[in-house]
Amino acid sequence: MxxxxxxxxxxxxxxxxxxxxxxxxxxxxxxxxxxxxxxxxxxxxxxxxxxxxxxGFIDTHIHLPQLRERAMISDSLLEWLERYIFPAEKRFADPEFAREVSHEFFSSLLRNGTTTAVVFSSSHREATEIAFEEAMKSGIRAVIGQVLMDMNGPEELLTTPEKAVKDIKAVASNWHGFDGRLFYAVTPRFAVSCTMELMRTAAEIAREMGLYVQTHLSEQIGEIEEVMRLFPEAQSYTDVYLKTGLLGERTIVAHAIHLSDRERKILAEAGTKIAHCPSSNFFLHSGVMDLKAHERAGLTVSIGSDVGAGPFLSMLEVLRDAYYANMMSPFKAFHLLTMGGARALGMEDRIGxxxxxxxxxxxxxxxxxxxxxxxxxxxxxxxxxxxxxxxxxxxxxxxxxxxxx
Ligand SMILES: [Zn+2]
CATH class of the missing domain: 2.30.40.10 (Urease, subunit C, domain 1)
Structure with missing residues (x-):
């Protein structure tokens, strides 16, 4: 005691x-x-x-392989991905490099007061296993998933629906629920880099195994236009995820900036949670999430650093930007950071x-x-x-x- x-x-x-x-x-x-x-x-x-x-601080959206790619100024989200992020993520094919960065990543999070993190790994199964091993050793709580893409990306980072299922099963069966501290999230990067088939398959395996789902939604206007061009039959970006079955109570979507009220309603009805990433949104000039509109719609909002588009591992610095994005009291800001994060994970009876x-x-x-x-x-x-x-x-x-x- x-x-x-x-x-x-x-x-x-x-x-x-x-x-x-x-x-x-x-x-x-x-x-x-x-x-x-x-x-x-x-x-x-x-x-x-x-x-x-x-x-403890809860960071509901962060990219492990982008730890060393912070502060790369670019013209747009899609250009930033191609120019800096995809090349950086390719390096995680090397297990030694993956281990070095994973170790640095979790120890940096703990030094910054983050006790729970919801993490995108790279597109590699082995690097994702390594991320789990390093998270286990560090003692942190984490939800981690291998990034899935099967189009519009460099060949080395692309998968197929069949391979994705194999990878998810292999890693999730080892780690999902480990010590009540580590969990697996099925992680389609975003609709721009996933076919309908991949997203449907991902949603199915997540349901079957009771896994979390994490992805990005409506971060930038150019991205939304691209999604509507790729999926002309969909009524909105949110509708793409709805149709593929990716939206549910264990799903966290990052950003959710440019949404109609109808999209907010779809997300709220599905019980899908929002990771608000204000530092990233300011850095990439993505826009400002409307917190009041989300809360009116009944959405659960939590806070994400979104490193590497977000420059700060410190959630204190991210809260500063949350305040600049939406006027709020400090009590409210710390409530979103702690209780909001716990609710996003359905863990409000244990942490937060x-x-x-x-x-x-x-x-x-x-x-x-x-x-x-x-x-x-x-x-x-x-x-x-x-x-x-x-x-x-x-x-x-x-x-x-x-x-x-
Ligand atoms: Zn992100």
Whole structure:
């Protein structure tokens, strides 16, 4: 048993945080008590007085093979993919390189306070296996999937529906549900690089095996025009995914910027979740997601870094851009980052907040280096999300284990 002392904040409610002084975590990494007074139980006191303790950050959209491809300025999404990203992803055919970057990727995430990440791997089965191995070793929670493309990309990165099914079965049967911490996501890159047949096959195998699905939706106007040219029978970009069966409660779509109300309704009815990636959207000049319209439609919104189009691994920096994209209180921003992420994964009964019975994923924040401490939680959190970054993270815990710092 361990008792953590500090300024503990949790964001179950988007309009006001809960605050405590002590958090007791049992040897299985579960939170057993939260209180203002020191609890009368035996256990080692871990004193973080002067620090802030927040729920672990959940990044619901990030690309592992793009870790070293950040900040590549380009004219458009499609040009950026061809010029920088596809060549970078080809390098993951080399297992040694894949291991080196995977190791760096998960340790960097933990250093930044990210305790759960939803990850696109490359198009390679072996590199995806390696990503799972490195995620396992790091102790992080992750949902990972091998990227699927069968058109409009370089030959080396293309698959076929048959090969895709084989790859998914092989990797998912090893890793989906591992230690309750690692999960598989079927990962068609986006409609521009997938035939109907590939997307249908992907949706089917995901349903059969109970896997997550992740993809991109309506990021840029040029991309949407391309999708409508490729699938002229579809009524909209969202309709392409609906027809292929890819939309469901375990599906996360990134961006979802240029949507009609009808598309929002389709997504909400399917229970599909949104990964809002504001830093990426500003970087590629994709547009600004309308948070209010999404919430009016009943959609669950979470936050993604979208590294490498997004330049920042630090979710504090991504929250700053979320605020620039849509006016919101700091409580709301941290609520989307933590509870929103947990809901996107259907894991809100296990992670996403510091509550009795949940698993103890948390981040120790030193408010001083950039942001500065303040008694008023709204001022403290505003400074953290507008000025904060990796330098404010002094330790990261997953399931009660200290993994960074
Ligand atoms: Zn992305």
């Amino acid at each position: 361990r008792i953590y002392k500090g300024r503990i904040l949790s964001f179950e409610n988007p309009s006001s945080p809960r605050e405590y002084r002590y958090m007791t975590v049992d040897d299985n990494g579960r939170i057993v008590a939260l209180s203002d007074e020191r609890p009368h139980v035996g256990g080692k006191l871990v004193d973080y007085s002067g620090s802030v303790i927040l729920p 907040s510091l509550e009795v019975g949940k698993e103890a994923d948390f981040v120790i924040i030193d408010p001083e280096p950039l942001a500065g401490a303040d008694d008023d939680p709204s001022v403290l959190l505003s400074r953290l999300m507008i000025l904060g970054d990796e330098r404010n993270i002094s330790a990261t815990y997953v399931r009660g284990r200290r993994l960074a710092g």
